[in-house]
Amino acid sequence: MSARLVEGSEAFAQAMVSAGCRFFAGYPMTPFTEVLEHMAAALPTVGGVCMNAESELEAVGMVWGAAAAGTRAATGSTGQGLSLMQESIAEAALAGIGFVVLNMARGQGDYFQATRGGGHGDYRTPVLAPSGPAEVSQLIGEAFDLADRWRNPVMVVGDYYMAHTWVDVELSEDYPEPRSAPDWTLDGSTGGTGGAKLVSPLGTTKQRDGVGYDLAAHYAHADQQREAMAAGITPRAETTQTEDAEILLVAYGTMARYAESVVAMLRSEGHAVGLVRPITLWPYPERQVAEAAAGCRLVAVYENNAGQMIDDVKLSVLGVAPVVGLNGYRTDSSAFGISPDVSVEQLAASVRELLETS
């Protein structure tokens, strides 16, 4: 192994291949395009397949098929493309088909889309949020493990900064063999062979001779599975100097990197500022946020949108401390989620103002 300068989008791709992903499909849209390009280059070298689909609808459908046949598979897009995929993500959750969805966002305006989902039915998707390329590898591996364990789509949230930040990474060119296909997956056996299986959002009971699907039983089973998943995934957050904090910042993803710098800067000036960074956005680390907020004068949620994660923070803090939003920043003309207002200086100024006025 040797260190190599790697673009964040390539770190996403290498992490997926290392995790045993052997099928990837997507439709180009910045900053997802760069991941798709790297997957197109990498997958054929390990016997995998990468498809540039005709649309995001087609991409998620292909991935559904690959996952149902037992291959570790992934797709992804940017906000608009993920909007198109919502129906399939919801149906895959009901069908018990696990795959990874990269949410290469522009800014953080798709927090609700990622954590609530825009599809139908009583489903949830685990959501993991790395703060930069250095954390991508670990969380991508965990996302595939979660998708397998819970047979559910799992989302990993990146952004333009992450895709376009180059870092030195130790890359192994020695890829482990992908895991074998789980028992429930389809193996090509057709009707009449005794080996045929059904994988469907309507259940796994074959309809014949007037015996229909028992949808009530299927949905009840899906509910149990979802509850087991919610209880079985440990919510995770990273805390920085929260023990004696008067003002607690809450931020995820790239925004947390800015908040971390501001905490260091203001601490060096003697201000008691701390940070909690959710790593799992669903299940949300409610306990960690609540514990960090206990005893604080104020909780300030720093996000590059009009104020979305602040809802989860309020649900976690439950009135123990006042919660304000640091959000609503302009975007630049590229609309790629690069905000001229997202800077260490700007955030430091906002927090200094809160220290004086709160």
Next chain:
Amino acid sequence: MLRGEKTTYHRGVEREILLTGIGGQGIQLAARTLAEAAIADGRRVQLFASYGGMMRGGNSDSYLAIGDEPITSPPVVGSAWAALVMHHEHAFGVWPKLHPQSISMINSSVVDPDCRPMAGHGEVAEVAALEIATELGSPVAASQVLVGALVARTNVVSGDALLDSAARVLPSYRSEAATVNRLALEKGMELGEVTHPAWAEVTAGGSR
């Protein structure tokens, strides 16, 4: 399945280098050249590129952080230990990030004489990078001259690593430019003495 939460707090020495210019001046190549050399020296790097979707004439900025530990700075760094200014058009974002310990390398062939760091914001080095590169037969190598001059004054990367990275950072369809780029780096490295050592207060070499 998921590891429990961890509590971390660490910040090592980081050298932030801001590079600004307009598309076509070699800003991104200059940043990559420095980054590759830093990795070869065993250091940790982070490089964020911003270029507004324009190939030529639009803004081209790069934010590079080099350190002995994993980088903690956000992609758009808050302060600049060094600045490489190839053009004045988008340099307004750089000046407020400079401080008394900064060093600014100015492409004096192009940058408007009225456009300079504020007084007291560190050392300012004027380098006629475009003229020097033009004499070498490659005006587009001007950013490499400026990079060489930064290294001469700071040793932020070793000279050998810098020269070795010249060929490595070029895409295959530009490989013929490696020779003149290397010459431009060497020419820059002859300009000035070490005034601003990057690693005086930390142990040389990486920690990996």
